[in-house]
Amino acid sequence: MAPSRTEALLATPAKPYSTEAPIVVSNVSKLFGRFAVLRDITARFEAGRLYAIFGDNGAGKSTLLRVIAASAGTVSIFGQARTAVTKSRLGYMAHAPLLYDEMSGMENLRYFAGLYDISSPARCEQAMRTVGLDPDLTRRAGEYSQGMRQRLSLARATLHNPEIVLLDEPFSNLDPHSAEAMGKVLGTMRDSGKTILVVTHQAGHVSDIADESVWMSNGALAAWEPGIGAARYTTGTRS
Numbered sequence: 001m002a003p004s005r006t007e008a009l010l011a012t013p014a015k016p017y018s019t020e021a022p023i024v025v026s027n028v029s030k031l032f033g034r035f036a037v038l039r040d041i042t043a044r045f046e047a048g049r050l051y052a053i054f055g056d057n058g059a060g061k062s063t064l065l066r067v068i069a070a071s072a073g074t075v076s077i078f079g080q081a082r083t084a085v086t087k088s089r090l091g092y093m094a095h096a097p098l099l100y101d102e103m104s105g106m107e108n109l110r111y112f113a114g115l116y117d118i119s120s121p122a123r124c125e126q127a128m129r130t131v132g133l134d135p136d137l138t139r140r141a142g143e144y145s146q147g148m149r150q151r152l153s154l155a156r157a158t159l160h161n162p163e164i165v166l167l168d169e170p171f172s173n174l175d176p177h178s179a180e181a182m183g184k185v186l187g188t189m190r191d192s193g194k195t196i197l198v199v200t201h202q203a204g205h206v207s208d209i210a211d212e213s214v215w216m217s218n219g220a221l222a223a224w225e226p227g228i229g230a231a232r233y234t235t236g237t238r239s
Contacts, residue, residue, distance in 0.1 A: 022047050022164055022195040023068060024076045030063055030219075037063045039219040047163070050186060050196040052206045052228065055216035061199040062095065064216070065166045068197070077164065088116060091162035095169045097153040101142025105152050106135050109159055116160040127155040132181050147178030154185065165189060165196045171205045179205045203228060 023045040030038035038060050045051055053061050068075055069092040075081075077089060099108050109124035118124075125135040131151040141152060150170060158165060170186075171179050179202075187209040190196050198206060203213075207228045215223035 021045060022078055023197075024079075025064075025068065026074050026076075028067060028074045030060075030067060037219050038067065041219075041221060043214075043221060043224075045195050045197065047195050048190065048193045049211040050190040050198065050206070050209050051212045051214055052203070052210040053197060053199045053214045053216060054201070054203065055222075059216040060219040061216050062168050063219075065092070065168055065197060065199060069166055088160055089163045091157040091160065091165045093153050093157040093165075093167045093170060095172065097149045099141045099149060099152060099156070102140055104138050105133055105141055105144070105148075105155075106137075108141055108152065109155060112156050113159055118160060123159065127159045128152070130158070131155045131185055145178075146173045147175060147181075150174060150178070151182065151185075154182070158189070163194055165194055167196065167198045169199055169201070171200055171202050174205075183209055 021044040023043075025041050025043045028038055028041045029036060041060075041064065053064070055061050068077075069090060100111065103111065105128060106121075106124055109127055110121065113119070113124055128135040131154050133148065133151055133155065141149065144152065150172070154167070154170060157167070165186075167186075170182055174182060183205055186196060186198065186206075190209065190211070198210075200206060210228050211226070213223075213225045213228055214221065215225075
């Protein structure tokens with residue numbers, strides 16, 4: 001009997017993958033003290049695809065994103081160790097919004113634009129409109145609704161038009177309308193050729209846009225299926 005796709009993907013060879021894909025993770029482990037948060041992760045993520053990453057709390061999902069966003073050597077970005085050169089090709093949205101509450105949305109984006117040497121206000125305006133926010137809104141970000149803050153955080157993470165987008169729980173605390181709007185934005189970004197990794201506990205929000213579903217357990221890759229196959233898993237239970 002031929003092995004399943006999951007079995008084939010998880011039975012990875014000892015040698016690293018080819019580094020032609022946007023993201024290649026080769027035999028990565030991460031320890032906090034004696035506790036292994038990531039256990040020998042090897043994976044490759046292709047361009048123009050959205051990967052939904054599922055798993056229980058403590059499975060290593062957020063740590064995997066942080067390792068991809070900040071590591072070098074065992075993680076390659078477009079065939080290179082992650083360096084200042086590849087930094088501009090990555091966009092990272094943490095679980096916390098990482099916004100300045102006393103600033104307006106546009107003021108936030110203009111500040112972050114400076115970190116990427118972006119001087120054009122039009123780029124900031126476009127980033128806000130892309131996520132469905134009004135660039136003329138003068139309200140402080142601290143007065144935004146949760147959905148608006150999540151969308152502004154996404155605009156911040158993608159302001160520099162990165163080819164790789166790493167999102168940690170972007171649907172957290174969103175109402176159904178805001179979650180649907182966020183999903184449409186991510187689908188459009190994926191269709192433009194970006195590689196998108198989304199950590200989420202809410203499979204329903206990515207059911208229409210996920211190309212691959214990755215399940216993590218105890219710091220290791222446990223399943224890898226096309227589409228939203230991992231939606232059959234629920235927290236604490238595997239069928």
